[in-house]
Amino acid sequence: MRVAAIYRYPVKSLGGESLNQADLAERGLVDDRRWMIVDASGQFISQRTHPHLARFGARVSGDRGLHIYRIADNRLLVDLPDARPKGPQTKRVTVWDDSLDAPVIDSPELANELGIPGIRLAYMHDGVERTIDPRYAKSGERVSFADGYPYLFTTTASLNMLSQRYGRELDVRRFRPSVVIESATAYAEDEWTGLCIGSHSFYLPKPCARCVMITNDPDTGEREPAVLTTLATHRKRGNKVIFGMNGIWSGGDGPLRVGDEVTVI
Structure with a gap:
């Protein structure tokens, strides 16, 4: 058996990137689901309730940037040149049963293009802690904003x-x-x-x-x-x-x- 394809999804629930190779880390492929769309209360938003999010993709740009684009024509919609905040300003965000403190990015342009008022983008840097369900992890391994596993x-x-x-x-x-x-x-x-x-x-x-x-x-x-x-x-x-x-x-x-x-x- 061999690896047939590799996919990375920088923003949870947006379209991802098909890669020929990828670096690995504890939380998943490097930069996989390290960003997450949240509403005004910090609750995560996904295609489960907003299926139109499938029309948009995300890709990493350089060392700090993130691009949100429309899949149909590959048109760049939102350019976030500094998408990796690490400052002290954080917000309580929730993904499933996990609540954690993470920096958030205000982007009216993102809310406008995705058609969901009041949304922001949470970022998980290495200091943001989220562990895998201890019933299945061996020793407190961590996970990104993915549903449950890296x-x-x-x-x-x-x-x-x-x-x-x-x-x-x-x-x-x-x-x-x-x-x-x-x-x-x-x-x-x-x-x-x-x-x-x-x-x-x-x-x-x-x-x-x-x-x-x-x-x-x-x-x-x-x-x-x-x-x-x-x-x-x-x-x-x-x-x-x-x-x-x-x-x-x-x-x-x-x-x-x-x-x-x-x-x-």
Whole structure:
């Protein structure tokens, strides 16, 4: 097996970047989900309630900048040249059950372009603490603004199986993976507990439970409820519908690259 694709999502719930290689860190790929859109109260905003956010992407610009663009025509909408504040001014922000203090960026331009009044952008620098659910972490590992885990692995064979059941090819970006692995056997990942990719190792604490997010077209945000219902016909565990495996990095050196060999451990 080999790495087929690598994706990074600088801003939680916006479109991401397809990379040929990426540097790894405890919280996820470097600069993955280190920014998050929040409302006036600090509550996170996502495609679950605002599916039109799928129409916008984010990419890192230089050492400190961040670009928000429209996916349809790649038009730059918001240029934030200093998107990594580290000063003492912070706000209490909430993502799922976690509340933490993080600096926020005021950008009326962002609120206007995304069509959501009063939103701001929270940034997670290295001093902002958010740990993984202790039921699944080994020793207090940290995570970014991702839903719960630093890495998400999916496989080409599993996507092909779901596409066959659905009746047409589905875009893997619906599932927002960090790493897509080229594989031959659908859902073999259910039994994986660890991976080696190049010099890097990961342990896989649990499958990823899926929600309405996977019904959003990754370019337009238009919803196709049948994607989730089709997955539920053969991938339900208890009251959870699963696809892919959550991962935690155990260490390694150098970048992760498309084409790297993948070994199950």
